[in-house]
Amino acid sequence: MPLATARVTTARSARYLKQLVSHMGHKATTALAPDGRGTITISDGTCTLTPAPDGLELTAAAADAESLARVLDVITRHLVRFATQEELVVEWTAPIDAGELELVAPVVGEYLLGHHTPADDILGELAVATREATADAARMQVSPDEGTLLTMLTRLTGARFAVEVGVFTGYSTLCIARGLADGGRLLACDVSEEWTAIGRPYWERAGVADRIDLRIAPALETLRALDAEPVIDLAFIDADKESYPAYYEEIVRRLRPGGLVVLDNVFLGGRVLDPAYQEERHVVMRRLNDLIAADERVDSVMLPVRDGVTIARRR
Secondary structure, three states, rough: EEEOOOOOOOOHHHHHHHHHHHHOOOOOOOOOOOOOHHHHHHEEEEEEEEEEEEEEEEEEEOOOOHHHHHHHHHHHHHHOOOOOOOOOOOOOOEEHHHHHOOOHHHHHHHHOOOOOOOOHHHHHHHHHHHHHHHHHHHHHHHHHHHHHHHHHHHHHOOEEEEEEOOOOOOOHHHHHHOOOOOOOOOEEEEOHHHHHHHHHHHHHOOOHHEEEEEEOOOOOHHHHHHHHOOOEEEEEEEEOOOHHHHHHHHHHEEEEEEEEEEEEEOOOHHHOOOOOOOHHHHHHHHHHHHHHHHHOOOEEEEEEOOOEEEEEOOO
16 A cells, blocks of 8 residues: 555645755755656655645655655655744545555546447447456446547547557447548457457448458557558557557557557556556556656657546657
8 A cells, every 4th residue: 555645734835845856856866847746756655746825735655555654754854844934734644555546436437428429329239249248358348438539539630540459349449440531441450359259240330340450460560560651640559558568669650740649548447656566567557658758759648537548649
């Protein structure tokens, strides 16, 4: 449970934040963002600080409870030391396990589902067929609102050539194919004949089957066989998480200027926020999220849509 948060009431939040970052700069790795947010990384963990008009928001993370306790102690002691004109109260929450975070509250989720262009009967029936055929694995299917987002992004880019890595039963495939410009083509990559077969009849019913080029093969082989020129207008990555960096690199180098790559599940159920989770997929996704944010080839934004969605636009 290596996360904790605190809210410190003060009208001097920006001042204290700058003092803390400046003072600790010689004994820790510190950064001050243009928007005033600060980050302090010590050997045991990291604390981010966000100023507000009436307070300072703190979020601390470490690999284990003992390390977290040390981070909280260091930040609290230094922060209180700077408050010579007032008494600051720093009350941290009990340690939190990010794997238990409710990323989208049910009431919010239901409201979102009721306020987007609704899925039609074909998509609805495909969702039902997926639940019936795949049981617990059905959670891998994108939500209806995310499907609407994919169709919208495809249309906004005027995409004529799109790539999807991870088809599952083809719900997202259908959403992307519907958004393609006239004569557009979607290269859909997956390794399962069984699950992709579930979607094929629905692609036919929707009249987009002729736009979908389904390749049953390892996606990296398919991507690397593509022309090296920047020909991709839009790509969607939703497959094995350990291979996300490789998929991202093969796609970004082939994205045309203004093209988009969309990555699903960048939160991994909240576990990427929590350094206690050290399985390969967690470590890989954290590194990739950092890489994309610093990648000078793209402009990117991470959205709290379902399990986290990153949209990166090729410059």
